[in-house]
Amino acid sequence: MPLRARDYLISLVAAALTALALAASPAAVAQEDEDEGRRSAPTISQRTGEKLNEAIEFLNNDDYASARAVLSDIDLEDLSPYERSRVEQIWSGIEYSEGNYSAAREHLQQAINAGGFSDREISQAKYQVAQIYMAEENWKQGAAALEEWFRTAGEPNSSAYYLLAAAYYQMEDLDAALEPAKKAVELSDEPQASWIELLLALYLTRENYDAALPLLERLIVMEPQEKNHWLRLSSLYQQQEEYAQALAALQIAYNAGYLEQDSEYQRLSDMLRFNEIPYRAARVLKTAMENENVEADSETYEKLANAWIQARDFDEAIPPLTRAAELSDNGDLYLRLAQVQIQREEWQNAVDALQEAMNKGDLEDPGQANLLMGIALFNLDRLRDAREYFQRATRSEEQRDMASDYIKLIDSK
Numbered sequence: 001m002p003l004r005a006r007d008y009l010i011s012l013v014a015a016a017l018t019a020l021a022l023a024a025s026p027a028a029v030a031q032e033d034e035d036e037g038r039r040s041a042p043t044i045s046q047r048t049g050e051k052l053n054e055a056i057e058f059l060n061n062d063d064y065a066s067a068r069a070v071l072s073d074i075d076l077e078d079l080s081p082y083e084r085s086r087v088e089q090i091w092s093g094i095e096y097s098e099g100n101y102s103a104a105r106e107h108l109q110q111a112i113n114a115g116g117f118s119d120r121e122i123s124q125a126k127y128q129v130a131q132i133y134m135a136e137e138n139w140k141q142g143a144a145a146l147e148e149w150f151r152t153a154g155e156p157n158s159s160a161y162y163l164l165a166a167a168y169y170q171m172e173d174l175d176a177a178l179e180p181a182k183k184a185v186e187l188s189d190e191p192q193a194s195w196i197e198l199l200l201a202l203y204l205t206r207e208n209y210d211a212a213l214p215l216l217e218r219l220i221v222m223e224p225q226e227k228n229h230w231l232r233l234s235s236l237y238q239q240q241e242e243y244a245q246a247l248a249a250l251q252i253a254y255n256a257g258y259l260e261q262d263s264e265y266q267r268l269s270d271m272l273r274f275n276e277i278p279y280r281a282a283r284v285l286k287t288a289m290e291n292e293n294v295e296a297d298s299e300t301y302e303k304l305a306n307a308w309i310q311a312r313d314f315d316e317a318i319p320p321l322t323r324a325a326e327l328s329d330n331g332d333l334y335l336r337l338a339q340v341q342i343q344r345e346e347w348q349n350a351v352d353a354l355q356e357a358m359n360k361g362d363l364e365d366p367g368q369a370n371l372l373m374g375i376a377l378f379n380l381d382r383l384r385d386a387r388e389y390f391q392r393a394t395r396s397e398e399q400r401d402m403a404s405d406y407i408k409l410i411d412s413k
Contacts, residue, residue: 047082064094105132106270111353143167158188162195178202189255193222209239227258247271262294278310298327314344331357335369367396370402383410
């Protein structure tokens with residue numbers, strides 16, 4: 001993105017000092033004449049040179065008011081083109097450092113118009129004009145200025161391509177942003193993380209996951225401590241249905257202590273269950289609940305119970321499933337609890353859970369509740385009570401056949 005004020009000031013002061021040294025060096029003057037015949041040799045009067053050096057010294061000490069006073073004492077009408085360009089250049093640095101971007105850009109343009117810059121300096125100044133537009137968040141003008149600069153720049157660097165891509169991205173012209181974003185990354189041996197991030201975002205917007213994946217892996221090598229890289233890598237693998245890799249990336253983030261939000265722990269537990277690792281899923285969720293990283297509501301208790309059930313650890317499943325049933329608005333979870341108790345052949349506990357389910361009501365499948373109650377009572381040898389619930393279950397089309405079979409069995413006794 002645009003230069004920070006201090007960075008801009010440093011580059012400007014360095015350029016101004018180099019220019020003043022050039023103006024004082026006969027050998028450099030001769031070289032300028034040879035290299036750039038179109039431009040007259042730089043000349044600067046002793047008094048102007050002293051003033052400019054004084055202003056630069058104030059700038060180096062962040063004393064902008066004194067630098068302004070010095071420059072204001074210079075009569076621009078008496079200056080050569082070379083001197084005028086230097087004065088305007090330093091004015092630009094003062095304005096930029098104080099956040100007056102529009103004024104900084106105008107002074108820089110006046111420095112170009114004065115005619116005292118070399119071709120290389122003109123190119124650099126045009127690039128800085130584009131950067132100032134970016135600092136003003138004037139993306140359209142900034143992009144236009146950069147495009148103009150690209151037409152004459154000899155070998156544009158990666159930073160320039162990134163700046164152009166960022167401008168188009170801000171304008172939501174993602175198609176125009178893609179090519180310069182690619183060049184910014186490709187032309188640099190060590191591209192900045194923000195450059196890779198921009199290109200990654202453009203690929204993800206296009207759902208080009210094959211191109212996005214190596215960029216995200218590259219970011220992780222650069223910044224392994226960044227939690228979001230691991231989370232996005234996991235999501236990206238999941239988009240490609242590479243579920244084992246998606247789980248591995250999220251597990252690494254968990255092991256490193258990067259997970260913080262409720263949804264992150266929940267997702268890890270869900271993915272562990274999806275990948276047939278229910279015991280670890282239960283342990284992750286239980287620990288997160290104990291540490292208050294996850295809200296202990298009915299839904300979470302149910303998830304924990306289901307993980308234990310999937311792991312075939314019914315004893316561990318009972319407490320969270322009971323708590324989930326207590327917190328639920330209807331009796332369905334008590335019905336689920338009764339099913340677990342029947343798996344354990346805990347018949348009286350199953351009867352108690354089914355009674356709670358019926359008392360709470362609003363059951364999705366009342367017929368199943370009646371059938372299970374009949375089965376639990378049957379196994380407690382309470383045949384008369386069991387027959388009554390089986391009779392109720394025959395009203396359900398889904399449960400009718402099994403309930404009728406139990407009724408025949410009871411009647412035969």
